[in-house]
Amino acid sequence: MIVTAVLTVAVGCAERPVPPARSPYDAPQRLSEFALFEGDPRRQRAARDVVPYDVNTPLFSDYTTKYRFVRLPPGSAATYHSDETFEFPVGTVLVKTFAYWLDRRDAIAGERLIETRILMHRPQGWVGLPYVWNDEQTEAYLALGGDVRPVQWIHDDGSHRANDYIIPNANQCKGCHRERGPVAPIGPKARQLNRPYAYPDGTQNQLTYWANAGILEDAPLPDSAPRLAQWDAPRSGSTAERARAWLEANCAHCHNPAGPASNTGLDLFAAQSNPRAFGVYRSPVAAGIGTGGRKFDIVPGKPDDSILLHRIASTDPQVMMPELGKRLVHQEGVQLVRRWISEMDANGSRATRVGGSAAR
């Protein structure tokens, strides 16, 4: 295509060679060109060279269900890190499909695929590509400029819900995926992947499965790897641990010492043990109208005086957190954070007892 033409010309133009100005967004127009799925894409069944995965605590995205996949170049493997996202080789494709159940109480009623986001590791770096599913659910098309889709569903409580679901544009992908500066994946970390997954050939811990499949190098046994609590599974951790997991998944991609919101000094990684750093009696820096007149990010025992709770419970663009990809409040997540702040000791000490697993 364009690239070929430009390269060809470089030969014919000896005086002034044309640089190979390939846009990182030069990508397939149709998702099917990636050959990620086997059979009907509605079933989101991974092709043979694609591995499905799940995370302990996901980012909330307006009550969508998510299907995650990874494909590495043949014969290659990712490198294990205990804290940071695994290092994936160039050529890796990470895939996340967003769907709405028609009735959240009844899986049989089916679901509607909305978008599939691709993170491609290209020689120039990671690139985020949004693909939007057609009404027939047979194909998804590249939509670099994003899109809006009206959706409706029956909620867990039987109520009818509706949303204008926002598909972020390719620049907005970068807004969240700069956790440590350059664009990179966020989810595939040891603590997020350290959990069982029901593969077609049986249930297995994902770290073990990845290691056995040869796509992850240097992985320890799951018991020796960190594990984040599942925000909605009380057996997976205390209220504090689950609230901190929820805050990591929803906030820490910006609010960490190397992230886009580093200027605020707020660090919401679950491993941060200093209460002041994760918000206890912390004064806002650049919150503006977002504080709603409150003085501190977290006031122990007083969720309604805490800026953090005020902002995650808002959908006002000048107040709400996260800033992107949110039109609805995650009521259940907000409840969890509220309970955590309510139960917190005056010095925030109860809040520090987190870690997610005995091994950490």
Place this chain on the structure above:
Amino acid sequence: MRHDWHVRRQTLLRATLAAAGCLAGCTSPNSGDATAVTPTYFTPVEGVGRRIQEALIVAQPGDVIELGGGTFHLDATLSLDVSRVVIRGQGPDTTILSFAEQKQGTGGEGLLVTQGGVAIEDLAIEDAKTDALKVSKAEGVAIRRVRTEWTGGAHETNGAYGIYPVQCRGVLVEDCVAIGASDAGIYVGQSQDVVVRRCRASGNVLGIEIENCTRADVYENAATGNAGGILIVSLPNLPAGNGRHCRVFANQAIKNNHANFAPAGNLASTVSSGTGIMVVAYDAVEIFENTIENNRTVNLAVVSYLATGRDIDDPKYDPYPERIGIYDNRFSGGGQDPQGRLGALLGPLLGGSFPDIVYDGMVDPEKLVDGELPDECKLFIQDNGPAEFVNFDLANFDPLHGRIPSFRRDVQVHAGRHEPLAVVQLPEAVP
């Protein structure tokens, strides 16, 4: 559709020109980039916002994105993350980007720029949800003939900033108009080498604000009808550190008597309606040859951060304004109806009206030599016609507890001029 055709045309042109043997790359006299051929051109048709966004995403350095006349109704933030791109309309009253119908969840800004070498020219951005035009961490940006406006009048729900370059190196804002921001119409924060000239700001809470910058020239602007006209402010707890080196000259700060409609709790909400020019805690500021008239609280104020009454928990922060020069300005009217907290506390004690120049008299005790500031740190006031002055001696000022200092009205103790500050040189990265 037309816009589709235009986009495709550029793509095709790129490929064809390249394939035809470098027509553009080899013959264009002023372009080092073979891919910079013709501008991508959009007209305001239904759904064009997404096409513009796509063009901004796939743009290459050197590209021009041109917008035709008319109102573009946009339902999402437009963002540019490619360096050396020009976004150009047909004029600030002709090409209008309206974000009145912006959907919640699509971002807050109107236009967001996150790379350098970018120029935004000849267009208006109206009714953005948060900031109208934000430029973040850019190495060089030029904003020319851009109007930012909230069209529904003064409301605290209007976006905070109109033209908002922050953490940039090399900023030029010229011939722009900013109206209706609930914080500052033109706000340059935490940037180096800044020029704001020939702009007009009115109906904002603050007209023009320079905050924690290093080297800024603000000249030939008109700030009228805001709550505060021109503010030069250095705040604590910001990564850029203290603000210094700012020249404010040949501006008009007239009748900045609008009610302060900033949201409560916001620092801008504490600025008294009727403030012409104010310096807060900044160092090395020259204010000269300005026309400052009929600002009802005070025409010109120089205060420390201590006057805000806020706590300071930043050990590297310098709350004192030092090396301030006020020369050759023309004052008239103003100060007759002091507003806000300062007006309420100080107004009655000063006989109901403020003089032209008000100073809080706070100095850094550690810098005193024999009880006096060295010359290079002083406030110098010279040749401002019949302008009146008061140092209200904040250190001894506590009327609520019956402590009222002796106001010092003798301007002669501040006579003098500092060595002139250097003219700001814009770096080459500013297109």
